[in-house]
Amino acid sequence: MQVHAIRSEADYRAMLARVSKxxxxxxxxxxxxxxxxxxxxxxxxxxxxxxxPINAPDPIEAIKFYMEQTGLTVADMVPYIGPRNRVYDVLGGKRPLTMPMIRRLLSLGIPAQALVGAPEPAMT
Structure with missing residues (x-):
């Protein structure tokens, strides 16, 4: 088997053809x-x-997506985020998620990486 690095689109297409076979x-x-x-x-x-590369989703967008996919409403989110006004504030980006909220949201099956977001780049 002859193997070489994929350095171009042509290399990539050729490698895909080999993998397909x-x-x-x-x-x-x-x-x-x-x-x-x-x-x-x-x-x-x-x-x-x-x-x-696939970047981690924005935590609020991840929650909204989960709500849409599972048919959850703002009222359904009260046990996880807090009173309705807080749910609206969080979903509207006016209030950040807290660690207790994230812990409760994890029980819904939303991945931790989606709730925490992508790590901030290191300051140099």
């Missing part, structure tokens, strides 16, 4: 083809993560 073979993991698929898939994944 290997997927069609559906090799067992302990075969040479299975190992090749694992290695090439890892290269493709690393290139895609570097080329098209």
């Amino acid at each position: 290997l997927i069609d073979l559906d090799p067992a993991p302990d075969t040479p083809e299975g190992e090749a698929l694992e290695v090439l898939g890892t290269l493709v994944q690393a290139y895609e993560a570097r080329r098209w």
Whole structure:
């Protein structure tokens, strides 16, 4: 198996074609083809993560999305965020989420990373 780094769009497309052919073979993991698929898939994944990074969502947008997807209303959020006016303030961006709110929201199944947000870049 000849492996090289993916440095361009052409390299990426060629690697995708190789991975696609290997997927069609559906090799067992302990075969040479299975190992090749694992290695090439890892290269493709690393290139895609570097080329098209997916940033963590804004915490408030994550909550709104969850509410929309599950049919929750402002009244349903009272046990997690606090009184209705506080829910409106948080969803409107007028008040930040607190750690107790985040802890309660975690029980809904919203990922912690979505509620906390992306880490701030280090100040130098």
